[in-house]
Amino acid sequence: MAEGLDTAGYEVWVTDVDAEALADCPATWQRHLASAADETAMRGVFAQMDGLDVLCANAGIAGPTALVEDIALEDWRACVSVNLEGAFLAAKYAAPLMKAARRGVITVTSSTAGIYGYPNRAPYAAAKWAVIGLMKTLAMELGPFGIRANAICPGAVEGPRMEGVLAREAAAKGMTRDQVYEGYAVGTSMRAFVEARDIADMAVFLASDQARMVSGQVIAVDGHTENPDPKV
Template structure:
């Protein structure tokens, strides 16, 4: 099995890559972070690529095609974007957030589709978010992009299904890690609360009263890339401990 994980050098992406490596898959990882790429284990096919750069993405997929093709795409590139009320968000910040989260997924799917069609099979896994299911206060560009990722996934599932290709979206909830630490700090400042109170509020908004880990999300990606999920397509699957309240409170 050959797998590409975009933004795979750290966080959820790295956990996905590690999960597929553990199954014996040949894993390719792309990322913009040179230092994170340098820290990856020996033997991984690591490439420094901006997920929003079409020329670079086209070249990456051409290289993958020459190496034998692609079975699984995990289009995982994303950024948190600004934490602010809609009226306080700058257009350039909106565009930057939407570009990475949505256009990055689009470009990955655009160039993965022909490789998978040629093989007559494949699995595309897009990383959305619970913000793409419920919307989210103070995170308008992120929520809008993640909703759009789900629309992209549904369309891919319909277009590519006749070719034996599946498409699904994973919606992580609050995932422990550096990216959410930044979100916590900004929300705490915006709401006049402590970081710990905001952190507890996220857990309180789930039925399981918990955050999730990158490995929890990666486990779902590995399942969706496997033969065990061969009849699962067009689905939005939350890995979030069951979000009850999309506006975390204490």
């Protein structure tokens, strides 16, 4: 998303808890080492901004892969904190900046797990459903100020994060990594994983004037998920 918005001509600010990932970002980007779930840190980042056109509340963690009765409360809270409270804090501190300009775009990252639910991923699914409720409320509250809010729901996205999910699900289900991968792929109409650029393209579109009347929407970029419980 950052690369896509950079290409589209935006000045990019990124936050992350991974110092190495930030170091790999272009030097032209404003880079901040901060947790999305840390209110003090997030308040500090937004306090440095003179204005804000587009917010992508994208921070998230996979959380535990286990049956609900086997999930520790601390693991539940950690997952919900980053995925839901991180989006809330970003919106909380972005809203005044956008209201002052009477324009802006907020895009939160949900998931197809926030549309269908997901076995063995209760805290993640719950958080991703909740961010959709947050987004729809933001659209209603902020629309009179010319601010739009939408949610992107990625499916299975190629990359290291998904590889971790595949490994954990394979272990939990007694399957191989390749079996779980195939289950995800055949569970979509397109029979393929999504690529990061597909999500970025949607974020850039939602930020553009071409989407000027698109608000309060839940948009899946997933190749049309047919089966929310991947299996062979």
